[in-house]
Amino acid sequence: MKLDATDQRILRELRNDGRVSNAKLAERVGLSATPCWNRVRALEEAGVIEGYAALLNQKALGLPDTVIIEVKLAKHDERTLDRFGEALADLPEVVEAFLVSGEYDYLIKVAVAGTEGYESFLRRKLYRLPGFQDSRSMFALRCLKRSVSVEP
Structure with a gap:
């Protein structure tokens, strides 16, 4: 179009x-x-507008912290990628997830409540996903820009 x-x-x-x-x-x-x-x-x-949504305030929902996590999988076969991706998409803390090129396989953005919430997410959820091998994380200090789509 x-x-x-x-x-x-x-x-x-x-x-x-x-x-x-x-x-x-x-x-x-x-x-x-x-x-x-x-x-x-x-x-x-035409699919130019995919849908409409409400933007929710993480802090007001008790999840004030954002963590960016790079994830490496043990294997890269189709089944492992599919299983990991499906399981990852089911986690409510995951706000965004991307299959990426480079040293790590996935880049995910999660909403958590402090270091305790982050540790709980890692130990009880992320580490248990099928195919998980390794991760590297960064706490976001401040959001400089937040947009739900590109500007036309």
Whole structure:
């Protein structure tokens, strides 16, 4: 799907406020309500808009700390990668996970409650995943940028 300037304005507005009403969105991007609604639906159907979500505050939920963990697997066969990836995706502490190139196989971002929460996550969950071999971790000191998607 080729995006024009109006589509990009719609996407920027929705990226900033996914709960904006169609009437307000149309006003902001310079369209009437029906054409705006049609464009949003077309963007959804084309897969440009994958969905809508609420951003939750980790600290308010009792998980104030973010840890970035690099994980190395014991083997790299298809079955090991699939099993590890599926098990990793099921862990509620995992906010993001990437299969990556380089010395380590996965880069994961987890939300925990301090060093005790981190130790518990490691010992009770991460270390028990199928194929796990080694990890290296870094506590995030401060978040400098947080975005849920790229800007169009």
